[in-house]
Amino acid sequence: MLDTPSIRTDWTRQEAEEIYDLPFMDLLFRAHSVHRAHFDPNRVQKSKLLSIKTGGCAEDCAYCSQSARNGAKLPASKLVEVERVVAEARKARDAGATRYCMGAAWRSPKDRDMDTLAAMIEGVKALGMETCMTLGMLDDDQVLRLKEAGLDYYNHNIDTSERYYPEIVTTRSFADRIETLNRVREAGIKVCAGGIVGMGEERMDRIDMLLALATLDEHPDSVPINMLIPMPGTPLADAEPIDPFEFVRTVALARILMPRSHVRLSAGRTEMSDELQAMCFFAGANSLFVGDTLLTAANPEEDRDAALFRRLGLTAMEAFEDGAR
Numbered sequence: 271m272l273d274t275p276s277i278r279t280d281w282t283r284q285e286a287e288e289i290y291d292l293p294f295m296d297l298l299f300r301a302h303s304v305h306r307a308h309f310d311p312n313r314v315q316k317s318k319l320l321s322i323k324t325g326g327c328a329e330d331c332a333y334c335s336q337s338a339r340n341g342a343k344l345p346a347s348k349l350v351e352v353e354r355v356v357a358e359a360r361k362a363r364d365a366g367a368t369r370y371c372m373g374a375a376w377r378s379p380k381d382r383d384m385d386t387l388a389a390m391i392e393g394v395k396a397l398g399m400e401t402c403m404t405l406g407m408l409d410d411d412q413v414l415r416l417k418e419a420g421l422d423y424y425n426h427n428i429d430t431s432e433r434y435y436p437e438i439v440t441t442r443s444f445a446d447r448i449e450t451l452n453r454v455r456e457a458g459i460k461v462c463a464g465g466i467v468g469m470g471e472e473r474m475d476r477i478d479m480l481l482a483l484a485t486l487d488e489h490p491d492s493v494p495i496n497m498l499i500p501m502p503g504t505p506l507a508d509a510e511p512i513d514p515f516e517f518v519r520t521v522a523l524a525r526i527l528m529p530r531s532h533v534r535l536s537a538g539r540t541e542m543s544d545e546l547q548a549m550c551f552f553a554g555a556n557s558l559f560v561g562d563t564l565l566t567a568a569n570p571e572e573d574r575d576a577a578l579f580r581r582l583g584l585t586a587m588e589a590f591e592d593g594a595r
């Protein structure tokens with residue numbers, strides 16, 4: 271990835287701030303130009319999520335319905351059976367998804383679950399789909415086991431800036447997150463890392479979050495930008511919704527700092543108008559979650575997304591298509 275001169279991992283805060291603060295039209299133009307230089311702007315990657323283990327999580331992430339410490343009262347489930355995961359993945363593939371992302375409400379996986387996780391990866395891969403997992407922090411042995419099973423992507427979000435992180439999570443640190451990301455990268459698994467906008471953070475936190483990702487040794491291959499879904503019972507249930515233009519600015523900055531990454535318009539699309547989503551695609555988003563549920567929260571219905579693709583002339587990327595020019 272680093273062989274292209276436009277791909278930089280030495281962005282400074284001042285540069286990032288100047289880009290984020292550009293007049294909106296200048297920012298959109300620049301982001302779209304970068305997008306167009308690196309991707310076909312009419313192609314969008316489709317991922318599908320499945321919660322393979324829901325609720326009862328030991329961590330205290332303030333946004334999350336699945337933390338046992340929050341008041342969302344989501345009952346803890348057991349790890350879903352491999353056969354069900356593969357059957358759900360087949361349905362998702364037949365509905366047009368090319369990447370299957372399996373998420374577990376864990377601080378980190380237990381070693382006794384690793385065989386089951388490996389079987390899920392093998393089963394989903396056999397369908398011709400890209401595989402992704404998000405299981406919390408990993409140690410060296412666990413990363414290697416996932417790699418051996420053929421895992422393509424690992425999702426691990428930094429969620430916000432290092433400064434704001436302790437306001438959102440206290441049971442682990444920002445540095446813990448970076449450590450797992452580095453481990454995943456070193457093992458040769460593709461990295462999916464992004465964050466959440468609309469948690470009461472400052473503009474500078476959004477900039478610093480993206481800067482932290484853009485100055486890793488290598489950019490994440492996928493960068494999910496989530497708009498907070500305020501989940502009832504969580505400390506962020508009453509968070510002030512973010513100005514949609516700030517959300518678009520965040521997408522645009524992600525595209526400019528990380529030109530070859532897939533920037534994913536992630537959680538929060540049910541609350542976005544089609545026009546706002548179109549603006550995000552113009553600003554450089556080229557991936558999304560499809561299907562009517564994310565992990566525990568709602569996502570737009572299939573027919574709404576199909577209509578959006580039709581109206582905008584967007585087409586879906588193939589599995590393992592990197593999409594880059």
Ligand code: SAM
Pocket residue numbers: 333334335373374375376377404405406407425426427429464465466496497498499500501537538565
């Ligand atoms: N437990 C694992 C972990 O935290 O890494 C994996 C699952 S966790 C639910 C995956 C990501 O979903 C979080 O890092 C966060 O960025 C995002 N997320 C969770 N709840 C959200 C919400 N209410 N709104 C927006 N994004 C959310």
Ligand code: DTB
Pocket residue numbers: 319335371373404425427464465494495496499536537563564565566567568
């Ligand atoms: C990501 O950045 N967003 C996804 C995925 N990676 C794991 C999760 C969104 C979760 C939204 C809230 C829910 O469904 O509970």
Ligand code: SF4
Pocket residue numbers: 327328329330331334335336337338374375376377406
């Ligand atoms: Fe647990 Fe992940 Fe939710 Fe945090 S985001 S409470 S680690 S499931």
